[in-house]
Amino acid sequence: IAGITQAPTSQILAAGRRMTLRCTQDMRHNAMYWYRQDLGLGLRLIHYSNTAGTTGKGEVPDGYSVSRANTDDFPLTLASAVPSQTSVYFCASSDGGAGEQFFGPGTRLTVL
Amino acid sequence: GQNIDQPTEMTATEGAIVQINCTYQTSGFNGLFWYQQHAGEAPTFLSYNVLDGLEEKGRFSSFLSRSKGYSYLLLKELQMKDSASYLCAVMDSNYQLIWGAGTKLIIKP
Secondary structure, three states, rough: OOEEEEEEEEEOOOOOOEEEEEEEOOOOOOOOEEEOOOOOOOOEEEEEEEEOOOOOOOOOOOOOOEOOOOOEEEEEOOOOHHHHOOOOEEEEEEEEOOOOOOOOOOOEEEEE | OEEEEEOOOEEOOOOHHHEEEEEEEEEOOOEEEEEEEEOHHHHHHEEOOOOOEEEHHHHHHHHEOOOOOOOEEEEOOOOHHHHHEEEEEEEEOOOOOEEOOOEEEEEEE
């Protein structure tokens, strides 16, 4: 693989179900990010990780959790999905600091 | 609060020039980014400005004025493939990106 991959590409989920969105990068970037993108709004940061073993909360963290067990993987978990979490989710990575962020292809999630 | 403003939509003609403006108010400043996003795809990096002035990269140029909290992206010799959304983002004092809602650029033949 080259760059960042996300899985699944799309998912329809019943409200109340648990869901994990997967993200893997092979660029050995220290920093990784999860965003959601909704129509008419800018990308909003959910959680981030500056380096393996550390995570932080972004602008809209409620209802989501992350882990960073190693450099390559940064899964995002919705413990109990709600319809307001219907969105397109992008994972991104960077060298950190002021470096540009590289984005995965996104996961389109619909919660009914 | 933190705020990034850019026009919602712009229309331009193939072969012409278009300027997309972005104004910002953020807590701290560690640079301004422009990304391009085609419909249904991920954002891709276009440019980064941290000092005042113009950065040119082929048909695309980006300008920054930190004192005015203002940037623009200039696209020359427009092609149909330039139809996309253009996202302005500012890196704040915590090195987090604050994103504008994006400008949808429609190119007409």
